[in-house]
Each structure stands twice: as C-alpha cells, then as structure tokens.
Amino acid sequence: DARVTQTPRHKVTEMGQEVTMRCQPILGHNTVFWYRQTMMQGLELLAYFRNRAPLDDSGMPKDRFSAEMPDATLATLKIQPSEPRDSAxxxxxxxxxxxxxxxFFGEGSRLTVL
Amino acid sequence: EDQVTQSPEALRLQEGESSSLNCSYTVSGLRGLFWYRQDPGKGPEFLFTLYSAGEEKEKERLKATLTKKESFLHITAPKPEDSATYLCAAPGGGGADGLTFGKGTHLIIQP
Known part of the structure; x- marks a missing residue:
C-alpha cells in the first residue's frame, strides 16, 4: 500500500531550537510539496520540487525555513530558529x-513551539 | 490574486439530509478544480478532478459539479461516516503544480 511517510508525527520544542521534518514520497512520484496547515490560514503551500529540483519556495519564510530533497526518497523541511508562530x-x-x-498527502507532522 | 473560497465554513446535517457545499474561485486560466476530504488528524485525501464547466463526477453519495465560477459538492442522503472537512483547490498557488486550497467546509452528519 503506497503512502507518503512523514516523521516525526509530533514535535514539541522550545523557541530558538532547530526542527527538521522528513518526508518519504511515494516511489515513482516526481513532484513533492510541503504545506502548512493552521486554523486561521488553512493549507498554505510552502515549497515544491519536481524531479528533486526546487521549483518554488515563495510561500516559505526564507530567513528561517529551508527545504531540500537530497535524493528521490527523502524530502526535508528545516526551521532554524523556530518561533511560536511556526506551530502548525x-x-x-x-x-x-x-x-x-x-x-497524495502524508499524515502530517504536528509542531508545537513553546 | 488567485483565490478559492468555500462556504459554509461549517455545516451540521441529520443523517439522510441532503445538502451542497460551495467553492468559488478566481483563478486565471483555470486548469482544473479539485475536491479533497480531510479526516481529523489525517492528511487530505483526493476525491475528484473537474476540468470544464458542466462536468460532473460522482462517488458514492458525493457528486461534484463545475460552472465557470464555482463548484458544488452535493451530498445525497449522507451518513455519519461522511463527516469530515471537505476542501477544494485549484492550481495557481505557486507554480504550475502548486495548489491553492480553500479553508474547507467542516461537515458533521448526526445520526
């Protein structure tokens, strides 16, 4: 049963700490997207890749967020330093x-920044 | 600016009570309108793609329709298991493949 796998499922951290979220896309899929969901804003597109190349990251705060796809089986989203408003x-x-x-969406990583 | 707006924000129905959810969009050069279902604690799950005005798609008790300015998700004789948040989306949110999502309609079907 092919599915998108995300880790961690839950993360609680303190303001200023680095957070890395990982994603394993479905084998054979060539586009990968990172979205953020909050009650106020709903689903927001942060960044996306095609064939591992970053095509758009205009939705992402550049000073603290970074997204990479080191290989076809792994995408990462990093926040450094994290802030309470990143909770989502x-x-x-x-x-x-x-x-x-x-x-095809993963089950999400719930981030709480204290 | 591309926008997708859904109404109502929340809807509570009795089991068997049919209704419709609305999605209006202002996206230049629409390349499809998509409906997703999201259960609590889960990621959105794809339901339908509509490409042209007049098109309809059906799945069990759900039927999605599309006009030039809006889409409807009709729910016929719903059951409690249809309770979920229904999201519509259109391409345009950041590049050729990025989707702009509406904020969703939270649907509750009471037994």
Missing amino acids: VYFCASGSGQVTGEL
Whole structure:
C-alpha cells in the first residue's frame, strides 16, 4: 500500500531550537510539496520540487525555513530558529505529475513551539 | 490574486439530509478544480478532478459539479461516516503544480 511517510508525527520544542521534518514520497512520484496547515490560514503551500529540483519556495519564510530533497526518497523541511508562530501541522504530499491536482498527502507532522 | 473560497465554513446535517457545499474561485486560466476530504488528524485525501464547466463526477453519495465560477459538492442522503472537512483547490498557488486550497467546509452528519 503506497503512502507518503512523514516523521516525526509530533514535535514539541522550545523557541530558538532547530526542527527538521522528513518526508518519504511515494516511489515513482516526481513532484513533492510541503504545506502548512493552521486554523486561521488553512493549507498554505510552502515549497515544491519536481524531479528533486526546487521549483518554488515563495510561500516559505526564507530567513528561517529551508527545504531540500537530497535524493528521490527523502524530502526535508528545516526551521532554524523556530518561533511560536511556526506551530502548525506540516504536510508533505507527492504526485506523479500526470494528473494535476491528484496529490497524495502524508499524515502530517504536528509542531508545537513553546 | 488567485483565490478559492468555500462556504459554509461549517455545516451540521441529520443523517439522510441532503445538502451542497460551495467553492468559488478566481483563478486565471483555470486548469482544473479539485475536491479533497480531510479526516481529523489525517492528511487530505483526493476525491475528484473537474476540468470544464458542466462536468460532473460522482462517488458514492458525493457528486461534484463545475460552472465557470464555482463548484458544488452535493451530498445525497449522507451518513455519519461522511463527516469530515471537505476542501477544494485549484492550481495557481505557486507554480504550475502548486495548489491553492480553500479553508474547507467542516461537515458533521448526526445520526
């Protein structure tokens, strides 16, 4: 059963600490997306990759967030330093690129920054 | 600016009581309108893609329709297991493949 895997599922940290979230996309999918979900803003696109190349990260605070895809099986989202306003659920999604809009989401990483 | 707006924000129905959820969009050069379902503590799950005005898609008790300015998700004789947040989305939020999501309609079906 192919699925997107995210770790950690939950993370509580203190302001100023570094946070790294990881995502394993579905094998064979060539597009990977990072979204952030909050009650106020809903789902916001942070960054996305096609064939491991970053195509857009305009939704991401550049000074503290970074997204990478070191290989086809791993995408990472790093926050350094973290702030309380970063508290949210972060979702990774992958797609085959053949049916635009049909994305497969992971179960999310719930981040709480104290 | 590309926008996707959903209404109502929340909807409570009795089991068997049919209704519709609305999604209006202002996206230039629309390349599809997508519906997702999200259960608590889970990621969104893809339901439908609609590409052109007049198109309809069905799955069990759900039917999605599309006009030039909005989409509807019709729920016929819903059951408690249909309770979820329903999200619509359109391409345009950051590049060719990025999706702009609405904030969703939180649907509760009471037995």
